[in-house]
Amino acid sequence: MLLRPNPASGVPIYLQLMEQVKHAIETGALRAGEQLPGIRPLAEELVINANTVAKAYRELEHEGVIELRHGAGAFVSANSRPKKATETLRAGQAVVADAVRKLRDRGVTNEEIRRLFEAELAGVAKTGEPRG
Amino acid sequence: MLWYKAWLDTRWRFLIGLGLLAISAAGIVFAYPRVVALLPLVPASDTGGELGRRIREAALLSREFRGYIWWQWFHQTAPQEWTIASVLLGTGGLVAQGSSGALFTLSMPVSRTRLLAVRAATGLAELFLVALAAVVLLPLLAPAVGERYAFADAIVHGLCMFAAGAVFFNLAFLLSTSFDDGWRPLLITLAAAVVLATCEQVFRGLEPYSVFTVMSGDLYFRTGHLPWLGIAASAGVSAALFSISTVNLARRDF
Amino acid sequence: MAESIVVETVELHKRYGAVDALCGLSLRVPAGSIFGFLGRNGAGKTTTIKILLGMAHPGGGRATVFGLAADDRAASVEIRRRTAFVSDEKDLYDGMTVAEMIRFTAGFFPRWRGDLEQRYLRSFELPPDRKVKALSRGMRTKLALLLSLSRGAELLVLDEPTAGLDPAMTEEVLQALVGHAAREGMTIFFSSHQIAEVEQIADAVAIIDRGRTIVAGALDELREKFRRVQLVFAGDAPEGAFDSPGVARVRRNGRVLTVLATAGAESILDRGRALQAVSMDVVPVTLKEIFLESVAAED
Numbered sequence: 034m035l036l037r038p039n040p041a042s043g044v045p046i047y048l049q050l051m052e053q054v055k056h057a058i059e060t061g062a063l064r065a066g067e068q069l070p071g072i073r074p075l076a077e078e079l080v081i082n083a084n085t086v087a088k089a090y091r092e093l094e095h096e097g098v099i100e101l102r103h104g105a106g107a108f109v110s111a112n113s114r115p116k117k118a119t120e121t122l123r124a125g126q127a128v129v130a131d132a133v134r135k136l137r138d139r140g141v142t143n144e145e146i147r148r149l150f151e152a153e154l155a156g157v158a159k160t161g162e163p164r165g
Numbered sequence: 166m167l168w169y170k171a172w173l174d175t176r177w178r179f180l181i182g183l184g185l186l187a188i189s190a191a192g193i194v195f196a197y198p199r200v201v202a203l204l205p206l207v208p209a210s211d212t213g214g215e216l217g218r219r220i221r222e223a224a225l226l227s228r229e230f231r232g233y234i235w236w237q238w239f240h241q242t243a244p245q246e247w248t249i250a251s252v253l254l255g256t257g258g259l260v261a262q263g264s265s266g267a268l269f270t271l272s273m274p275v276s277r278t279r280l281l282a283v284r285a286a287t288g289l290a291e292l293f294l295v296a297l298a299a300v301v302l303l304p305l306l307a308p309a310v311g312e313r314y315a316f317a318d319a320i321v322h323g324l325c326m327f328a329a330g331a332v333f334f335n336l337a338f339l340l341s342t343s344f345d346d347g348w349r350p351l352l353i354t355l356a357a358a359v360v361l362a363t364c365e366q367v368f369r370g371l372e373p374y375s376v377f378t379v380m381s382g383d384l385y386f387r388t389g390h391l392p393w394l395g396i397a398a399s400a401g402v403s404a405a406l407f408s409i410s411t412v413n414l415a416r417r418d419f
Numbered sequence: 420m421a422e423s424i425v426v427e428t429v430e431l432h433k434r435y436g437a438v439d440a441l442c443g444l445s446l447r448v449p450a451g452s453i454f455g456f457l458g459r460n461g462a463g464k465t466t467t468i469k470i471l472l473g474m475a476h477p478g479g480g481r482a483t484v485f486g487l488a489a490d491d492r493a494a495s496v497e498i499r500r501r502t503a504f505v506s507d508e509k510d511l512y513d514g515m516t517v518a519e520m521i522r523f524t525a526g527f528f529p530r531w532r533g534d535l536e537q538r539y540l541r542s543f544e545l546p547p548d549r550k551v552k553a554l555s556r557g558m559r560t561k562l563a564l565l566l567s568l569s570r571g572a573e574l575l576v577l578d579e580p581t582a583g584l585d586p587a588m589t590e591e592v593l594q595a596l597v598g599h600a601a602r603e604g605m606t607i608f609f610s611s612h613q614i615a616e617v618e619q620i621a622d623a624v625a626i627i628d629r630g631r632t633i634v635a636g637a638l639d640e641l642r643e644k645f646r647r648v649q650l651v652f653a654g655d656a657p658e659g660a661f662d663s664p665g666v667a668r669v670r671r672n673g674r675v676l677t678v679l680a681t682a683g684a685e686s687i688l689d690r691g692r693a694l695q696a697v698s699m700d701v702v703p704v705t706l707k708e709i710f711l712e713s714v715a716a717e718d
Contacts, residue, residue, distance in 0.1 A: 041707065045642050077597055083597065083601035084622050148701070
């Protein structure tokens with residue numbers, strides 16, 4: 034169910050995993066209360082470091098997406114926070130789609146669009162506020 | 166399992182050395198009847214000087230089987246073959262290029278000294294067996310040519326051969342910790358043997374102190390006394406060479 | 420959280436004749452991590468590993484494993500009791516069979532894990548009665564791996580573990596390493612050229628060149644810190660404007676300046692704005708690019 038992360042993409046593997054888990058919850062592949070694969074079996078299956086899987090699971094727990102039950106494993110959270118995240122993301126998706134469409138209309142290519150977003154995010158990361 | 170590995174590494178050399186010496190010993194026994202037949206043909210005291218003296222001594226000794234065996238084998242033939250066998254058993258080991266798995270061995274939790282000790286002990290045990298097996302053939306085969314040879318003589322001579330051979334063994338062993346090809350330790354040790362033998366020929370005064378004198382059991386043959394001093398000296402030199410080997414290997418970078 | 424360090428070298432030096440193989444190499448490997456050791460041929464990877472395992476003597480500096488001095492003879496034996504090593508040649512005893520190699524190795528390790536031996540014998544499909552010299556390179560690698568994983572070691576040191584292996588076998592080897600590390604909690608220290616596999620399984624890396632560590636740290640942190648920033652200026656790009664720590668490389672090409680930042684892009688972007696760059700792009704950098712840039716910077 035979980036796809037092999039791409040180590041060479043520049044995005045840390047644990048982030049890719051987190052995204053995949055969230056996506057799986059969104060699409061219904063993983064439902065509330067369902068158990069996620071164990072850290073070690075998952076690491077072995079995807080041939081990645083177990084520490085990376087553990088980090089992804091920890092961050093997901095921190096965000097409330099999953100629960101780590103000691104001795105039992107990782108389970109999708111029953112509460113609605115992930116749903117909220119999903120809704121926010123869905124709305125965000127619409128915003129991005131709109132922006133991308135507008136930029137394309139101006140003749141900006143996909144690569145350029147990607148770089149614009151990166152630069153913007155880098156600027157946001159520093160000041161915490163959008164520029165200009 | 167280190168012992169098994171050492172055995173695997175030296176197995177063929179052991180068997181070749183054994184074969185060589187055994188055939189040589191058997192050969193000398195079976196050649197006796199022919200020598201006896203030829204003896205009367207040796208001219209009496211015609212040739213002078215060193216050569217004449219040797220011919221006369223050979224003829225004299227060969228009248229008796231014991232003397233013949235000593236002169237022809239222990240004094241003449243065996244030292245050459247025995248030196249080669251000793252050197253052969255002493256080469257090889259960790260440093261040698263052909264040795265597979267050197268890094269693997271070094272990654273095991275054993276000290277290099279222990280590795281060397283096992284290897285040396287195995288080689289020396291094999292050396293001893295080759296000496297013993299070869300000399301024991303003499304009393305065993307003598308009746309086949311109608312003669313007798315004392316087991317005691319054989320054993321003592323075997324011991325002397327072993328003690329002297331151990332010196333060359335350890336020299337080759339030491340050189341094998343310095344050079345990574347199999348040839349140089351072999352050649353250098355053999356060259357050293359040749360030099361020693363030549364010195365012994367040229368400087369007759371050195372003869373009593375030569376390792377080859379110990380090897381042939383000269384003192385025992387002539388007087389019946391074991392050459393304790395010679396054996397002890399050989400053992401001392403062997404031990405010293407081995408010590409240097411351990412220091413040499415300990416310092417080495419792989 | 421104080422991490423325990425399994426392997427540490429401090430300013431390690433080593434000279435072979437006229438060649439300086441190591442010129443002050445320092446690194447630290449945290450316990451339980453999978454640590455990738457990257458470098459070009461001749462950078463000093465194998466030399467470092469040999470020193471750690473007592474196969475070579477350091478010329479200067481310090482190397483410790485499990486807190487024990489690697490150049491102390493008695494300590495080195497103890498280190499090797501707790502460490503498993505697979506050389507790049509996967510050099511084993513040609514004359515022995517697979518079963519004999521296992522018996523030989525098991526004899527040295529009282530903590531030998533028979534269960535793991537059986538497991539790997541099966542999953543690697545190694546024929547017990549075949550002689551080592553009759554094994555293919557891939558099979559020899561798997562045997563070497565079996566011998567190291569079954570001995571109950573705390574540290575596994577591998578020199579180019581997947582060199583010369585086809586992709587399927589490479590994946591098998593990586594999978595065995597990842598699975599074993601997860602189950603047994605051992606530390607894995609491996610040197611490699613294959614950046615892809617390091618990126619896939621390593622927690623932390625050290626990139627070395629010419630006998631020195633150029634870049635080291637947790638992989639995720641490195642991925643976050645390294646950024647490529649491309650700045651376009653109205654006129655000719657300014658020279659020397661980005662000579663500062665946190666910048667690995669600056670390339671000028673007419674009006675375009677490409678900066679490789681090693682401590683995040685923010686300060687570069689600030690500078691860019693101050694210099695009135697017309698446009699600024701920020702791109703993440705892969706480990707391969709980090710590697711290539713780091714060793715190229717040394718040339």
